[in-house]
Amino acid sequence: MPIKKNIKTNPKAAAKQKDLPSSKESPSFFEDVFEVVRQIPKGRVTSYGAIAQFLGTRLSARMVGWAMNASHTSIPAVPAQRVVNRNGMLTGKHHFSTSTKMEELLKKEGILVKDDVIIDFKEIFWDPTEELSL
DNA sequence: TTCCTGACTCCAG
DNA sequence: CCTGGAGCCAGGA
Numbered sequence: 001m002p003i004k005k006n007i008k009t010n011p012k013a014a015a016k017q018k019d020l021p022s023s024k025e026s027p028s029f030f031e032d033v034f035e036v037v038r039q040i041p042k043g044r045v046t047s048y049g050a051i052a053q054f055l056g057t058r059l060s061a062r063m064v065g066w067a068m069n070a071s072h073t074s075i076p077a078v079p080a081q082r083v084v085n086r087n088g089m090l091t092g093k094h095h096f097s098t099s100t101k102m103e104e105l106l107k108k109e110g111i112l113v114k115d116d117v118i119i120d121f122k123e124i125f126w127d128p129t130e131e132l133s134l
Numbered sequence: 135t136t137c138c139t140g141a142c143t144c145c146a147g
Numbered sequence: 148c149c150t151g152g153a154g155c156c157a158g159g160a
Binding site for chain 3: 136137138139140142143144145146147
């Protein structure tokens with residue numbers, strides 16, 4: 001993304017209100033993400049977008065990835081290796097301890113990876129909106 | 135405080 | 148087929 005021009009400001013930022021409507025079911029967006037990810041069965045994978053959609057914020061798929069970034073400090077551990085982008089590509093491999101760690105973990109679970117892309121991704125894809133119902 | 139970036143995805147050219 | 152812009156929102160400089 002060789003884009004450097006961001007001249008557009010956001011006037012709506014002035015309307016920032018921290019009035020949250022009694023957040024009782026969602027203590028935090030991150031925790032919700034973690035919980036969903038932890039429900040992913042071994043040997044199955046899902047995508048950031050699927051999780052975002054399940055949480056009702058399809059357009060916020062990036063936040064799911066952001067949550068994954070903070071997941072490595074979360075306890076119990078979150079199997080972030082089971083979350084990839086919509087093409088089944090391991091876009092977050094560099095965020096693990098080593099660049100090959102993600103593939104190793106997946107391989108141990110019986111998931112084969114070729115050129116950073118999960119083989120038969122569509123077949124082992126696990127959709128929380130269908131399989132899970134919190 | 136403001137500005138920028140990003141483990142994403144969709145849509146238009 | 149590939150490139151790029153827009154929308155989302157949290158956190159760091």
